Amino acid sequence: MDQITFHYDTVLSDVHMFLPKARHLMTHLNHVGQPVFISKFKILSACERYHNNIGTKGKSEEEEQKHSDLKQDRDKDASIEEAGEEVVNGSVKPSLDKDGDLDITHRPRKKAVANRSHDLVCPIILQQSHSGIEEEEESTADEDEFFSDVIRIEHTMATPLEDVGKQVWRGAFLLADFILSEPTMFREATVLELGAGTGLTSIIMATIAKMVYCTDVGEDLLRMCKRNVTLNRHMVEPAGGEVRVRVLDWLQHDLCTDADVAFSWKKDEIADMYNNTSVILAADVCYDNDLTDGLFRTLHRLCTNFTHSCVIFISLEKRMNFTLKRMDVTCEAYNHFTVCLSQLQDLGNRQCRFRVEQLPSDFAQFFLYERVEQLELWKVTSTPLPREEAQPDS
Ligand SMILES: C[S@@+](CC[C@H](N)C(=O)[O-])C[C@H]1O[C@@H](n2cnc3c(N)ncnc32)[C@H](O)[C@@H]1O
Numbered sequence: 001m002d003q004i005t006f007h008y009d010t011v012l013s014d015v016h017m018f019l020p021k022a023r024h025l026m027t028h029l030n031h032v033g034q035p036v037f038i039s040k041f042k043i044l045s046a047c048e049r050y051h052n053n054i055g056t057k058g059k060s061e062e063e064e065q066k067h068s069d070l071k072q073d074r075d076k077d078a079s080i081e082e083a084g085e086e087v088v089n090g091s092v093k094p095s096l097d098k099d100g101d102l103d104i105t106h107r108p109r110k111k112a113v114a115n116r117s118h119d120l121v122c123p124i125i126l127q128q129s130h131s132g133i134e135e136e137e138e139s140t141a142d143e144d145e146f147f148s149d150v151i152r153i154e155h156t157m158a159t160p161l162e163d164v165g166k167q168v169w170r171g172a173f174l175l176a177d178f179i180l181s182e183p184t185m186f187r188e189a190t191v192l193e194l195g196a197g198t199g200l201t202s203i204i205m206a207t208i209a210k211m212v213y214c215t216d217v218g219e220d221l222l223r224m225c226k227r228n229v230t231l232n233r234h235m236v237e238p239a240g241g242e243v244r245v246r247v248l249d250w251l252q253h254d255l256c257t258d259a260d261v262a263f264s265w266k267k268d269e270i271a272d273m274y275n276n277t278s279v280i281l282a283a284d285v286c287y288d289n290d291l292t293d294g295l296f297r298t299l300h301r302l303c304t305n306f307t308h309s310c311v312i313f314i315s316l317e318k319r320m321n322f323t324l325k326r327m328d329v330t331c332e333a334y335n336h337f338t339v340c341l342s343q344l345q346d347l348g349n350r351q352c353r354f355r356v357e358q359l360p361s362d363f364a365q366f367f368l369y370e371r372v373e374q375l376e377l378w379k380v381t382s383t384p385l386p387r388e389e390a391q392p393d394s
Contacts, residue, residue, distance in 0.1 A: 009160050009161060010158045010159065010160060011158065011159060011160075011161060011164060011167075012157060012158040012167070013157075013164075013167040013168060013169050013170070014170060014369075014370065015167070015168045015169060015170055015172075015173070015369055016037075016039070016155070016157045016167060016168065027154070030156065030220065030224070031220055032220065034156040034159065034163070034166070035156065035157065036154055036155070036156055036224075037154070037155055037156070037157055038152055038153065038154050038155075038231075039152070039153050039155065039168070040150050040151070040152050040153075041150070041151050041152075041153065041168075041173075041200070041367055041368070042149055042150050042151075042367075042368070043149040043150070043151065043180065043204075043366050043367065044365075044366050044367065044368065045149070049364065049365060049366070148234065148235055148238070151200065151203060151204065151232050151235065152228075152231045152232060153168055153198050153199075153200055153228050153231075154198070154224055154227050154228055154231065155167050155168055155198050155224070161288075163218075163221070164197070164287075165195065165196075165197035165198070165216055165218070165221045166197070166198065166220075166221055166224060167197070167198070168197070168198050168200055169197070169283065169284040169317070170284070170317055170369050170370070170371075170372070170375055171283040171284030171285075171315035171316055171317055171375065172197065172198075172200045172201045172283040172284060172315075173200075173367045173369045174283070174315040174361065174371065174375050174377055175201045175281055175283045175313060175315045175377070176200060176201050176204040176205075176366065176367060177363060177364065177365050177366050177367060177371075178313065178315075178359075178363055178377060179201070179204055179205050179208065180204065180208075180364070180366045181363040181364045181366075182363070183208045186205060186208045186209045186279060187208055187209070188209065188210045189208075189209040189210060189278050189279050190209070190210060190211045190212075190213075190272065190273070190276035190277050190278060190279075191205050191209045191211070191212045191213070191277065191278075191279045191280070191281060192212075192213045192215065192248075192273060192277045192279070192280045192281070192302070193205070193212060193213070193214050193215060193280070193281040193282070193283075194215055194216075194248060194250070194280065194281070194282045194285060194295065194298065194299075195215075195216055195250075195282055195283070195284075195285035195295070196214040196215060196216050196225060196245075196281075196283075197216060197221070197225070197283075198224060198225060198228055199214050199225040199226075199228040199229055199243065199245065200228070201281055201283050202214035202229075202243050202281070203228065203229060203232045203235065203236060203243060205241075205279075205281065206235075206236040206239070206241035206242060206243045207235050207236055207239045207241060208239065208241065209241055209279070210240070210241060210242070211241070211242050211244070211272070211276075212241065212242070212243045212244070213244055213246055213248075213269070213273050213277070214229070214243050214244065214245050214246070215245075215246050215247065215248030216245075216247070216248070217247060217248070217249045219262050219263070222245055222246075222247060222262065222263045223262075225245050226245045226263075229243045229245060244269065245263055246263050246264070246265055246269070247261065247262070247263040247264060247265075248298075249294075250291065250294030250295045250297065250298040251291075251294045253301075255270055257270070274302075274305055274306065275307075277302070277306065277310060278308065278309070278310055278311065279310065279311055279312075279313070280299065280302065280310060280311070280312040280313070281312075281313050282295065282312070282313070282314045282315075283314075283315045283316075284315060284316055284317060285314070285316070286314070286316050286333055286334070286336070286337040286340075287319070287333045288333065289332070289333065289336045292333070292336055292337055292340055293340065295340075296340040296343070296344055299312060299344065299380070300344060300347060303352050303354070303382035304350070304351040304352045304384075306352075306382070306384065307384055308384065309381065309382060309383045309384070310381075310382045311379060311380070311381050311382075312379070312380040312381075312382065313377065313378070313379055314377070314378045314379075314380070315375065315376065315377050315378075316334070316337065316375075316376055316378070317372070317374050317375050317376075318331050318334045318374040318375075318376065319331060319333065319334070319374070320374075341356050341378065341380070342356070344356065344380065350385075351384065351385060352382050352383065352384050352385060353382070353383045353385060354380055354381070354382050355380070355381045355383075356378065356379075356380050357378070357379050358376060358377070358378050358379075359377045359378065359379050361375055361376065361377055
């Protein structure tokens, strides 16, 4: 495959666009003929975060000292190299051209930052199959690939809009970073993820939380998500967490309990989800106004049925688009999202109060991706009102 052809309605996530080719392994074609890849995303240690020049907040004092020493060494080397000198056995040797002039060379990057590489993606076909889920569970890669700090995600790379969940989006990384930055907040929690896509955020959450209901729509997508959960059980099981992949459609009023439908809910799971969910996650799910309305209706319905407080974390990327309708660059999906947020807040004082706040996005970055300023994290806290204060819903 020399060139990837994009159709007019095809979207490609920046996560996949900017990964160096070495990380893409095409494994098979899925049931609808889309090439499926497996990407490995490493959870970076504080040292690696420093070397890749990405967020190093949340370090211990010892790490802080180590990084400060490393930084001093690196800055010294860098200033020497920039001045056209090279370090030989600890002493500084000036670099001169043939006329004896000081030769100032452009300093090469010490380490390429993977997500800024714009290399063309050249997938390698490993095997082609239409195998079912059980077969694919067996055929996971070599045992030695199972490192506790590497998450392996099966995904497609360019999809029509209705299949965007089969790609990994930056919002998933932003939420995963937040979870890894604040582990105490999620320890032993029961969590519900809405629009989970490939399941990356749920899997990371399950390395800390007790139970994660990882939900989305579409059998094909949910199967892919389930395979990802299986691919990463080495990260989740030792931590005592569990991920259950289930169907949850924001455009439907009720949860599906039809045993003939794949990924439907069991009665006891519904009870557990309603009784115990204290955290709801939603990563990059506000890109279509009708779907955003459905998402907020779902959030409202869930929270007003909880008898306890719940915290909702929503990550999103503000995407600017030129529209013919407005003849301008706008961000309609984002604007609609903010309207929904304020409506949710105003809907309070019925059964439940909602408090909305935007969180700063400067927490530690554990994954390699570009944390662009358009990435935002929102927190909504829902608190049930005492019966005497609650008003019936109109
Ligand atoms: C841009 S993707 C984000 C996927 C994943 N959270 C991530 O960040 O990588 C949006 C997700 O919303 C899901 N979605 C769209 N409509 C939905 C609906 N009616 N009910 C539930 N999920 C829906 C899609 O299937 C998709 O997985």
